[in-house]
Amino acid sequence: MSLRSDLLGRxxxxxxxxxxVTNVGVASMTAGxxxxxxxxxxxxxxxxxxxxxxxxxxxxxIGVMYIVTALVMLLRGGxxxxxxxxxxxxxxxxxxxxxxxxxxQQVFSAHGTIMIFxxxxxxxxxxxxxxxxxxxxxxxxxxxxxxxxxFWLYFAGGMLVNLSLAVGNFSAAGWLAYPPLSExxxxxxxxxxxWIWGLQIxxxxxxxxxxxxxxxxxxxxxAGMSLMKLPMFCWSVLGAMSLVIFAFPILTATLAxxxxxRSLGMHFFTASGxxxxxxxxxxxxxxxxxxxxxxxxxxxxxxxxxxxxxxxKPLFGYKSMVWAIWAIVLLSFSVWxxxxxxxxxxxxxxxxxxxxxxxxxxxxxxxxxxxLFTMYRGRVxxxxxxxxxxxxxxxxxxxxxxxxxxxxxxxxxxxxNSLFLVAHFHTMIVSGVLFGYLAGLTYWFPKIFGFKLxxxxxxxxxxxxxxxFSLAFIxxxxxxxxxxxxxxxxxxxxxxxxxxxxVAGIGVCFIALGVACQVLQLVVSIKNxxxxxxxxxxxxxxxxxxWATSSPPPHFNFARLPDxxxxxxxxxxxxxxxxxxxxxxxxxxxxxxxPLPLFIAAAAFAGGFGxxxxxxxxxxxxxxxxxTCLIVRTSAEDNDYRIPAAELKKLxxxxxxx
Amino acid sequence: xxxxxxxxxxxxxxxxxxxxxxxxxxASLFATFAVLRNSIFGGPSGSQLFNMHYVLAxxxxxxxxxFTCGLMFLAVRARDKKRVxxxxxxxxxxxxTFLSLELSEFARLVHDGDSWRRxxxxxxxxxxxxxxxxHISVGLLxxxxxxxxxxxxGLTNNNVxxxxxxxxxxxxxxxxxxxxxxxxxxxxxxxx
Amino acid sequence: MNEGKSINLRSYxxxxxxxxxxxxxxxALAVRHSLTRxxxxxxxxxxxxxxxxxxxxxxxxxxxxxRPRWKLLVFGFMVGVVVILVLxxxxxxxxxxxxxxxxxxxxxxxxQGDGI
Numbered sequence: 001m002s003l004r005s006d007l008l009g010r011x012x013x014x015x016x017x018x019x020x021v022t023n024v025g026v027a028s029m030t031a032g033x034x035x036x037x038x039x040x041x042x043x044x045x046x047x048x049x050x051x052x053x054x055x056x057x058x059x060x061x062i063g064v065m066y067i068v069t070a071l072v073m074l075l076r077g078g079x080x081x082x083x084x085x086x087x088x089x090x091x092x093x094x095x096x097x098x099x100x101x102x103x104x105q106q107v108f109s110a111h112g113t114i115m116i117f118x119x120x121x122x123x124x125x126x127x128x129x130x131x132x133x134x135x136x137x138x139x140x141x142x143x144x145x146x147x148x149x150x151f152w153l154y155f156a157g158g159m160l161v162n163l164s165l166a167v168g169n170f171s172a173a174g175w176l177a178y179p180p181l182s183e184x185x186x187x188x189x190x191x192x193x194x195w196i197w198g199l200q201i202x203x204x205x206x207x208x209x210x211x212x213x214x215x216x217x218x219x220x221x222x223a224g225m226s227l228m229k230l231p232m233f234c235w236s237v238l239g240a241m242s243l244v245i246f247a248f249p250i251l252t253a254t255l256a257x258x259x260x261x262r263s264l265g266m267h268f269f270t271a272s273g274x275x276x277x278x279x280x281x282x283x284x285x286x287x288x289x290x291x292x293x294x295x296x297x298x299x300x301x302x303x304x305x306x307x308x309x310x311x312x313k314p315l316f317g318y319k320s321m322v323w324a325i326w327a328i329v330l331l332s333f334s335v336w337x338x339x340x341x342x343x344x345x346x347x348x349x350x351x352x353x354x355x356x357x358x359x360x361x362x363x364x365x366x367x368x369x370x371x372l373f374t375m376y377r378g379r380v381x382x383x384x385x386x387x388x389x390x391x392x393x394x395x396x397x398x399x400x401x402x403x404x405x406x407x408x409x410x411x412x413x414x415x416x417n418s419l420f421l422v423a424h425f426h427t428m429i430v431s432g433v434l435f436g437y438l439a440g441l442t443y444w445f446p447k448i449f450g451f452k453l454x455x456x457x458x459x460x461x462x463x464x465x466x467x468x469f470s471l472a473f474i475x476x477x478x479x480x481x482x483x484x485x486x487x488x489x490x491x492x493x494x495x496x497x498x499x500x501x502x503v504a505g506i507g508v509c510f511i512a513l514g515v516a517c518q519v520l521q522l523v524v525s526i527k528n529x530x531x532x533x534x535x536x537x538x539x540x541x542x543x544x545x546x547w548a549t550s551s552p553p554p555h556f557n558f559a560r561l562p563d564x565x566x567x568x569x570x571x572x573x574x575x576x577x578x579x580x581x582x583x584x585x586x587x588x589x590x591x592x593x594x595p596l597p598l599f600i601a602a603a604a605f606a607g608g609f610g611x612x613x614x615x616x617x618x619x620x621x622x623x624x625x626x627x628t629c630l631i632v633r634t635s636a637e638d639n640d641y642r643i644p645a646a647e648l649k650k651l652x653x654x655x656x657x658x
Numbered sequence: 659x660x661x662x663x664x665x666x667x668x669x670x671x672x673x674x675x676x677x678x679x680x681x682x683x684x685a686s687l688f689a690t691f692a693v694l695r696n697s698i699f700g701g702p703s704g705s706q707l708f709n710m711h712y713v714l715a716x717x718x719x720x721x722x723x724x725f726t727c728g729l730m731f732l733a734v735r736a737r738d739k740k741r742v743x744x745x746x747x748x749x750x751x752x753x754x755t756f757l758s759l760e761l762s763e764f765a766r767l768v769h770d771g772d773s774w775r776r777x778x779x780x781x782x783x784x785x786x787x788x789x790x791x792x793h794i795s796v797g798l799l800x801x802x803x804x805x806x807x808x809x810x811x812g813l814t815n816n817n818v819x820x821x822x823x824x825x826x827x828x829x830x831x832x833x834x835x836x837x838x839x840x841x842x843x844x845x846x847x848x849x850x
Numbered sequence: 851m852n853e854g855k856s857i858n859l860r861s862y863x864x865x866x867x868x869x870x871x872x873x874x875x876x877x878a879l880a881v882r883h884s885l886t887r888x889x890x891x892x893x894x895x896x897x898x899x900x901x902x903x904x905x906x907x908x909x910x911x912x913x914x915x916x917r918p919r920w921k922l923l924v925f926g927f928m929v930g931v932v933v934i935l936v937l938x939x940x941x942x943x944x945x946x947x948x949x950x951x952x953x954x955x956x957x958x959x960x961x962q963g964d965g966i
Contacts, residue, residue: 142668207679215672218920245924246931249679253686257785266774266781267699268690274697274778278946279690282939333934337942349945589661631803637816674921678928685932689939710881717877721869728862728909735857829909833902839873840898844880848890 009614010190015168019103025079026166032072055593057144058555060448062151063129067441069155070122073114076162078515080111082508085472089505093493104489105172106191110161112175113195117202118158120295120429123437125154125209128237128298130448131440132213134546134553135231137222137562137569142215144591145633150205150212152601157202160608164194168612171195174487176284177258179269179277184262190612193262197608200255201601203248210244213237222545223583224565228322231544231568232315236301239325240294243332247290254283263611281340289336293328295429299436300325300367303389306443307371309542310386311378314568317370324363324370331360341412350409357407361400368393383540384458388439391466392431399427402477420480423473430469438465438518446539450551451529457521464514472507475500543571548580550655556643559652560585585645592641600629666819673823677830680793684834687786688841695846697778704783704846707772709763713843716759717835723752724832731825737813742821743805749828750801753794760791783842790838793831800824856914865908872901 018026040046053061083099084107091097099107129147133140141147164170171191173182182192217238221230230238258280260266267273269280308315315321337345337353371393380386402424406412415421446452479500484491491497525532534551545562546553548570563581566572573580607622609615696703730745764784767773774784804824808817876897879885885893906912913922 143672211672211675211679214675215668219668219671242927245675245679246682246928249683250686250935253683253690257687257690257781260774260781260785264774266785267697267778268694268781268785270778272699273775274694274699275781276693276697276778276943279693279939279943282942283686283690286935286939333931334938343946344949345942345945346949349942627799634803634820635807637811637814671920675924678924681928682931682935685935689936692936692940693943710877714873714877717873718870721866721873724869724905724909725862725866728865729859732857732859732862826910829905832909833905836898836901836905840876840894844876844894845891848880848883848887 006617007615009610009616011167011613011615015190016166018166018169019100021083021099021103022165022169025076029076029162029165050595051593054598055595057140057148057591057593059129059133059141059144059147060553062147063126063131064448065151066122066126066129066154069158070119070126073118073122073158075515077111077114077119078512080107080114082512083107084111085501085505085508087489089498089501091490092498092501096490099489101489102172105174105487106170108487109171109174109177109191109195110165113171113199114158114161115429116175116291116295117199118154118161120433120437121202121206122154122158123434123441124240124295124298125150125206127302127437127440127444128209128213131444131546132216132234132237133220134447134549134557135234135544136217136220137225137545137558137564138216138220139557139561139588140220140590141212142220143212145594145597145639146208146212148594148597149600150209152597153205153208153604154202156601156605156608157198157200157205159605160194160198160201160612163609164191164198168194176288178284179258179261179275179280180271182258183270185271193259193612196255196259196262197612200252200259201604201608203251203255204604206244207248207252210241210248214241214245217241222562222564222569224563225569226565228319229564229567229569232304232318232321233298233301233544235322235325236297236304239329240297242329243290243294243297246333247287247294250283250287251291254280254287259611278340278343281343282337285336285339286333288339290332292425292428293332295433296436297325297328299433299440302436302440302443303371303392304367305542305544306385306389306439307374308568309443309540310381310383311375312381312541313374313378314543314571315370316373316376317366318567320366321370324366327363328360331356331363335360338407338412341409342416347409354407354409354412358404361404361407364400368397384453384455384462385439385443385540387459387462388435388442391462392435392439395427395431395435395466395469399424399431402427415480417486418480419476419484419486422486423476423480426473426476427469430473435465443540444546446534447537447546447549447551447553449529450534451525451532452534452539453525454521454528454532457517457524461514461517461521464510464517468507468510468512468514470507471510472504475504475507538570543568545569545580548573554651554655556588556590556648558582559648585649587642587644588648589640589642592639594633594639596629596633600626603629662815666815669819670822670826673826677826680830681834684786684789684837687782687789688837691782691786691842694778694782699777699779701777701780702772703779704842705848707767708843708847710843710847712759712763713839716756716763717839719752719756719759720832720835723749723756724829726752727825727828731822734813734818734821734825737818739808739813742813743808746801746805746808750798750805753798753801753828757791757794757798760787760794764788787838787842790831790834793827793834797824797828797831800827856911861908861911865904868904868908869901872897872904876901 040049053065056062084104087097087099087104087107091099097104129141161170168190171177171182171187171194173187173192173195177192177195180186182195217230217234257266257268261268261270261275267275269275269277271277304315304321335353335357337349338357341350341354371389382390402420406415406421406424442453442458479497482495482497484495484497537550537553538547539551540547545564548562549557560582562569563583569580603622603625605622607619607626610618610620610622726745726749730742730749733741733745767780772780774781801824804817804821808821811817813821876894879890879893879897907914912925913919915921
């Protein structure tokens, strides 16, 4: 045990040697980071960054940070996707593509991990932070400090995953890291450890948000807003957060057990010593299935806001929509075995879970019909958010029935781990989760930033995505039925698969074009922001309370708290040609800025890095710093500041005049 | 209800929700322990390892500490600072007794070569019981911090709220122990 | 907290006394080997669940809050998830182990029990 190994653990110069492809990635990431830092220096915005963003406890700011981080991670996950398609389109017969087998495995592992944990979850929590307090007619979330901590923990987990590109390598065991491959015997390097700790840290952030938003929705609604008057987005968030609360601890426990196997020689899931690796698969999917419903429910909620607004009609079947959410929440804990029908359970077990899987499709079907009935006989405006919805309806239905097919265990025995499965879940997540959140971003962008996004470029982006996605994944359904397995980095020429892979590769180019359109849309919209300013606060003729504020809303959301005793309270007020009823001016208490959430996450990051590289002094220091931050926080008495009623009145009058 | 009281109420409810998530965490560990209960891999089983007198002593210490924690909470409601500190100290000492007994049991097992590396069963045992012990340790640390804060500032609204959450936490740990006691030790010992 | 009048000394003393009795009862049953395995498991389960409910009500005052009963609802949800997770996992894992071929099963149980 030398001093060097005590200080640096297993970190050495080898950790910085990478294949050329990885080096390109590292260079891009570094260039991006340098550009951001340089801009901050050039525009002298460090103080502003610290004051307005890094130490903020305002959910509107935190929401923006989630979304920015998620979109940056989308670029990385998307680059992975492009590489995977390029490899599979070219690596046939005597050709072996441009990725080695081990790099290919890291690429698909990173792709899945990043897209689920850092893109989808990030966009979701971002929108929730931005929208839920405004829709509830309240000023803040229940636990603002915890909220900021959740974001920074998510960010720290994401940074660990990004760091793995440059220092060491990422896991090559897939996005769920099944043992025994993910155990020490078969993955002795740092890759799986990066995966474990990145997810463990981000997972704690998610769990804390689950607690935060459920309490916010249950206990901080506007006066008169009983549960059956809740906006549909808030209902869907409540359902999703209930799932987070009860599913994420399973992930925490399972990741911990895998870490214990790897670091302390335990035998939970090892190939010998009494371990049972099937228990890992069981536990990880007991979390994993609720996770996909966590992702989709708020996206459904977004559509439930968009479709009524752009149809000029109230949502059809509000009550059945609410019951559908809770049916999905309850059922999502009873289907998880359908992810491992082929692992060897008997017919009775497989049949039970197969039937439950088919049952859970029903409430989703109810929702889709309700959205369509909402459109029926409405005055439908096909703005960009509505286009995303239409793309969703077509594609999600196709992917959904593919899922019902695989719910039949004998069919699944043929299709499990084939490209048919890959096509199915991508259809669900891209056309469901991603289209939903992109629609939500477009819809609520004016509220948060004060100006609308360019409609024309937005339409181009949508069509590129819709066409691109179809071109990229319809071939995969066919390939799966032809017997193609997932995660292949090479295949024989005589199979006749290459043309389909080439079509899929063209599809991903269209998607990349769509992403480019979205970047262009942002640039153009920012340039034209003064021309497109949202002066009324209600650019879409919306229905719910967030549209009753200015765009962007003041720091405290509402100078006087609104009354929420009618469903679609804002629409009701507009129809009756009155203002929304407000309570009196009262002095309000808001949380101060605080750097502690950032420090807590930094401590977690350092601790995680220490554990990964066996730098135990760093792991201990991280833990100590974390505990110290918590004790400092709990000892502090002066965490809030007050705005007196008179000042609120002044602010509101000034804003109405200007 | 005024704003500050409503906020405190929300915090306590939020803490309750957190405790529910901790129950699911323990449930995952219980499920794994149950699946691996017979995977002794040629090593010893629970009935050969557990010292039942010890376990009874631990259980009584923890149960009593849960009771004294309740007495502390009654003192908090009565805003009686001296009694709060006294019962907090008693609870702490009983908790420390529990933890010491548990750690010495662990040390004995490790010394005899029956550590968590020995088998799936022992991995499950050490992790389930050890996670509970980790929670106990956090509770003891929290008690120390609360003792210091109560001494310094008295029973402010903030301290009352935090002591309420601490007592919920401590009772919850004793409830988890009921299941560990029954499933790990009593059923383990009976499996001859 | 909004459990009000139910938080009194009597509640805690009752909870403590009942828990002591249930603990000693379970301990005696297990250590004395006086019951067959099936009956022992059933008895211990009843005693444990009883002590669980005693402590929930006497120490945690569950079910005594003023309406709306959010704590109880969240608790109920948790119990449901825990039951599904634990019983479901046991059912699934038993089934998976069982459905290996007889030869594999024999070998597996031998390996797990004896350690190869």
